[in-house]
Amino acid sequence: xxxxxxxxxxxxxxxxxxxxxxxxxxxxxxxxxxxxxxxxxxxxxxxxxxxxxxxxxxxxxxxxxxxxxxxxxxxxxxxxxxxxxxxxxxxxxxxxx
Numbered sequence: 001x002x003x004x005x006x007x008x009x010x011x012x013x014x015x016x017x018x019x020x021x022x023x024x025x026x027x028x029x030x031x032x033x034x035x036x037x038x039x040x041x042x043x044x045x046x047x048x049x050x051x052x053x054x055x056x057x058x059x060x061x062x063x064x065x066x067x068x069x070x071x072x073x074x075x076x077x078x079x080x081x082x083x084x085x086x087x088x089x090x091x092x093x094x095x096x097x
Contacts, residue, residue, distance in 0.1 A: 059086065061086055062083060062086055065079060065082055065083060065086070066079070
């Protein structure tokens with residue numbers, strides 16, 4: 001039985017000065033496997049950006065279209081027209097003569 005559990009079983013607090021008693025002695029491979037079960041990407045994975053903030057729910061086609069606008073491959077009118085086509089599936093009925 002690990003020392004901390006044995007101490008609690010006997011009714012007193014374990015000595016926290018001996019870390020081997022607190023955490024046990026296990027092989028380093030097992031320690032790393034346990035750590036990776038909680039942090040699969042390692043400690044730096046907590047700070048990695050998975051997706052750009054604010055892009056939730058925006059279709060990828062619209063993001064690509066916006067990138068073309070920022071790169072000045074299309075102008076604002078083309079962007080607006082193509083964005084409407086994306087939103088409604090085709091040219092909206094109100095825009096037709």
